[in-house]
Amino acid sequence: MTTATTAPPDDRYYLLEAPLNRALVHLAVPMMAAVIVGVLYNLINAGFIGSLGSTPLLAAIAFGLPLTGLVMAVGGVFGTGGSTAISRYLGELETATPQEADQLRTKVRAYSAFTIWGAAIVGAVVAVAGLVLLHPLVTLLGANGDAFAPTSAYVSVLLAGTPVLAVAFAIEQLVRSEGAAKASMIAIIASTVANLALDVLLILVLHWSVAGAALAIVLSNVVTVVYLAGYLQRRSPELRIGLRWFRPDLATAKEVFGVGVSELLMSSFLVVSALVFNNIAVAYGDALLAAFGIVQRIVQIPEMLAMGVALGAMPLLATTVGAGLRRRAHAALLHSSVWIAVIVLVFAVPLFAFGTQALGLFSTDPAVLGVGAVVLVAQLVSALFNGFTGLAITWFQASGAAAWATILSITQGVLFIPVLFGAHAWFGLTGTIWAITVSEVLCFIVAVVLFMVRPKAAATVPAMG
Secondary structure (H helix, E strand, O other): OOOOOOOOOOOOHEEEEEEEOHHHHHHHHHHHHHHHHHHHHHHHHHHHHHHHOHHHHHHHHHHHHHHHHHHHHHHHHHHHHHHHHHHHHHHHHOOOHHHHHHHHHHHHHHHHHHHHHHHHHHHHHHHHHHHHHHHHHHOOOOOOOOHHHHHHHHHHHHHHOOOHHHHHHHHHHHHHOOOOOOHHHHHHHHHHHHHHHHHHHHHHHHHHHHHHHHHHHHHHHHHHHHHHHHHHHHHHHOOOOHHHHHHOOOHHHHHHHHHHHHHHHHHHHHHHHHHHHHHHHHOOOOOHHHHHHHHHHHHHHHHHHHHHHHHHHHHHHHHHHHOOOOHHHHHHHHHHHHHHHHHHHHHHHHHHOOHHHHOOOOOOOOOHHHHHHHHHHHHHHHHHHHHHHHHHHHHHOOOHHHHHHHHHHHHHHHHHHHHHHHHHHHHHHHHHHHHHHHHHHHHHHHHHHHHHHOOOOOOOOOOOO
16 A cells, blocks of 8 residues: 655745745745854854954955955846846746747746856956956055055955856855755855865964965855756756856846846945945044954844845745736735844844944954944944845846836945945044944835835836835
């Protein structure tokens, strides 16, 4: 006698049919787990550098953050643009005729290859240009004095690994376009474990300092690329990344860049904003930059968890839009908003209460601890508004509303600079610290307005009322 067994639901079930909280558990929780592991790594990595007892080394990592943003911009153009288009096409497969289905599958495979190979090529161009212009680039980042040499070492290694970092960022999003959040989680966790092991070897054993930290980041991302490329080869029903599928035609590039440009603008403006901030903050000494470097790693916990929700929700939103499931798409957006609000508040409250103790884990410098306490409060307040704005951009990207995603991304980048200059001029150090909080609140207001006006140009975007 045989017992019938029911096959477990596949990823498409969670995208198109599952109750939304169950769908978000399947799609977002693995991403939240993955990003929190990454955040914990960043905290431990800062601890490794902090254990060397050098504030300029901690400042060097802070100076290098804009470069990380640039790499994310390169990978994000292809990863976000390619994956959201693929998710929408996969949604359209649900109602396509056999002939239309064949055409859609060909598109999906071409977009998959374009995502990976495009990220690799542009990443290589950025790497070469950055290494050729290394000295002026480090100066532009705001590094000087004792922090200049370690910043140069850190940045040069990251630049050399930019093709790998860009492809890793893109392929993670590509895998999630089919709803395979668990595979992405495994890759990120494996990469993080490799990163920690490499930190011990390169920083503590070989004493390569910040250059070792940067090399550990690059090599661990090789683990991500190898694992996910193998997963796509073995398990993906539709995605293909072989070179024979790489067809950089104008139509493919236009659609990928149409959505991905908002990611590029957002990341690029973040880079510019960080450069401007570094050059203003350096007047207050290395302590402020070191404090921001530490606080940004602490506040990444709620911020990255919120990002995990948005990343998990993106294929859900894009696929339901592509399948014409308007009510499900609308409800998924609202569920995601509630998840983000709860997550940020749950993590912000204990950080408000025990912020000084948290800072003390990374530095014993009284100047760093003093200014860091204020920085931590400001960054925690901004995290909530940043989470909602990030989800709004994700929604516009997923629904194909490229214009609105671009407007909101530009707003998020452009507002910070005049706010920073004004706050710095009128309120000095206090204004400089709180400038990002003010700009995040303003961006959230703009996001609400964009939802309320219900753009006619984006017919696929459901009304918020």
